[in-house]
């Protein structure tokens with residue numbers, strides 16, 4: 001099974017974690033977005049006030065590199081409409097680090113796609129449904145589906161996907177798309193595009209929009225069906241476990257997130273501010289954080305079913321879901337079907 005941060009091997013992840021090194025850092029250049037996704041963890045934010053300056057971003061990226069990071073994962077907000085995107089991506093590239101960009105596609109013109117291809121940026125393009133009505137509703141914006149399709153065409157025109165030009169489709173699992181996901185998965189595999197399907201973390205907008213919700217039993221059925229399909233049709237073998245389909249989330253071992261205002265957090269779901277890079281160097285924040293130590297040491301610290309589970313060596317569920325639903329980032333993941341009595 002692959003690990004989130006797909007290109008790093010399990011041995012690399014374990015070694016980096018043991019040596020307290022990063023392998024990647026997730027970063028937000030800005031939280032401003034032109035979509036209003038019904039499930040998004042980013043609260044609506046219309047202004048760039050208080051955002052890190054380009055000088056601060058460059059310093060942060062340098063610090064991440066010194067801590068071992070080999071890749072910067074760009075989140076947001078919507079990076080493709082951030083005015084200094086190319087400058088910042090060029091800086092990451094010049095530091096010898098790989099780029100991974102999560103995008104809703106709206107600013108991916110043929111020119112930007114060529115720029116990304118030249119930098120061999122890894123791109124994860126949002127696509128929650130191939131039905132335009134469903135896609136637009138989930139994105140909270142009429143015409144979102146058309147923008148995504150234009151972005152896909154621009155990326156294809158620039159040579160995505162290929163060996164050097166990794167392309168994933170990022171999809172959240174919800175009531176509106178769950179029935180079409182096996183077909184979407186097959187289509188993506190045939191196209192050479194990596195499916196990045198994930199369970200919605202119950203936070204922010206997702207909590208207000210319970211019409212999105214699927215049950216743990218439905219998640220189990222979907223994960224199992226996709227595992228069988230991937231094995232029988234594409235020869236890929238993996239164990240179903242939340243929160244990523246065909247993937248393991250072990251990001252706290254080797255990554256962290258820094259928000260647009262400089263707050264460091266373990267990940268976008270464990271929204272515990274550990275410190276701000278405007279006051280304290282990133283390395284010091286990470287090295288002195290009990291939360292990070294607990295998460296890295298999960299085999300000893302995880303509680304409940306996740307502690308006793310037969311999968312425990314390789315899974316700790318979604319720490320974000322545990323934190324958001326129970327207030328304890330070490331609690332058992334309440335969204336897992338095993339916890340809901342559906343082993």
Ligand SMILES: C[S@@+](CC[C@H](N)C(=O)[O-])C[C@H]1O[C@@H](n2cnc3c(N)ncnc32)[C@H](O)[C@@H]1O
Pocket residue numbers: 033039040041042074075076077078079102103104124125126170171172198199200201202203206
């Ligand atoms: C916040 S977005 C920022 C980048 C870009 N705007 C996009 O949508 O890809 C980063 C990723 O988080 C995912 N995401 C947002 N809210 C989520 C939630 N509540 N649970 C799980 N994933 C979520 C999005 O689908 C996207 O793949």
Ligand code: SF4
Pocket residue numbers: 033034035036037040041042076077078103104139
């Ligand atoms: S998921 Fe991405 S595109 Fe959607 S509202 Fe959040 S930041 Fe914007």
Ligand code: SF4
Pocket residue numbers: 241242305306307309310311312315316317318332333336337338339
């Ligand atoms: S109970 Fe916890 S460790 Fe076991 S599969 Fe579910 S999330 Fe993973």
